[in-house]
Amino acid sequence: DAGVIQSPRHEVTEMGQEVTLRCKPISGHNSLFWYRQTMMRGLELLIYFNNNVPIDDSGMPEDRFSAKMPNASFSTLKIQPSEPRDSAVYFCASSSGFDTQYFGPGTRLTVL
Amino acid sequence: EDQVTQSPEALRLQEGESSSLNCSYTVSGLRGLFWYRQDPGKGPEFLFTLYSAGEEKEKERLKATLTKKESFLHITAPKPEDSATYLCAVQPNSGGYNKLIFGAGTRLAVHP
Numbered sequence: 074d075a076g077v078i079q080s081p082r083h084e085v086t087e088m089g090q091e092v093t094l095r096c097k098p099i100s101g102h103n104s105l106f107w108y109r110q111t112m113m114r115g116l117e118l119l120i121y122f123n124n125n126v127p128i129d130d131s132g133m134p135e136d137r138f139s140a141k142m143p144n145a146s147f148s149t150l151k152i153q154p155s156e157p158r159d160s161a162v163y164f165c166a167s168s169s170g171f172d173t174q175y176f177g178p179g180t181r182l183t184v185l
Numbered sequence: 186e187d188q189v190t191q192s193p194e195a196l197r198l199q200e201g202e203s204s205s206l207n208c209s210y211t212v213s214g215l216r217g218l219f220w221y222r223q224d225p226g227k228g229p230e231f232l233f234t235l236y237s238a239g240e241e242k243e244k245e246r247l248k249a250t251l252t253k254k255e256s257f258l259h260i261t262a263p264k265p266e267d268s269a270t271y272l273c274a275v276q277p278n279s280g281g282y283n284k285l286i287f288g289a290g291t292r293l294a295v296h297p
Contacts, residue, residue: 077228104282104283115288115290116229116272118284118285121282123282129282129284164228164229170283171216171217171276171283172283173219173234174231174283174285176221176229176230179226179228181226
């Protein structure tokens with residue numbers, strides 16, 4: 074199994090630009106999670122999808138962040154406009170129901 | 186409020202020097218407790234799930250144990266390749282979905 078796939082692995086952008094992060098979950102998993110990891114705050118859940126439907130987006134920091142899951146194989150996390158404080162590593166994870174969450178390799182975002 | 190505290194924040198060991206990492210938690214009801222390993226620049230990698238007090242799981246030099254208030258990750262005769270950040274996460278009964286609450290992690294360095 075290929076595991077969770079994320080792209081790009083690294084993204085450097087300037088403040089005000091739109092950033093789109095992509096995730097392909099493990100085939101057969103019906104739950105998808107987006108996390109953000111920083112030194113100060115550790116791993117934080119941003120949003121959770123179940124069967125492609127957003128269930129809990131209470132962790133999304135503000136309206137500049139949005140996420141979609143158009144089908145079971147693909148999800149995006151978009152930041153528009155980006156700000157330097159958005160710099161972090163963003164992880165996507167997937168699971169089958171309440172089973173183990175498996176994480177992707179992450180996207181390291183740097184906003185200048 | 187559900188909370189996870191890991192200690193110590195950082196641990197330096199000599200190769201072969203056994204030790205334990207602690208994960209203390211407060212949660213209204215525990216569905217499961219997860220241990221992950223995270224190497225620099227990579228996503229968290231699943232190690233163990235524990236579901237009930239008294240349960241133990243082992244993998245190579247690692248053994249995880251669970252009580253009603255905390256979990257320990259015991260490392261026996263560690264090797265330099267065991268150097269990583271170890272994350273603990275609790276999965277509450279409440280919330281209705283596969284929500285994980287992560288601790289800040291313990292950074293382990295094993296020196297030859």
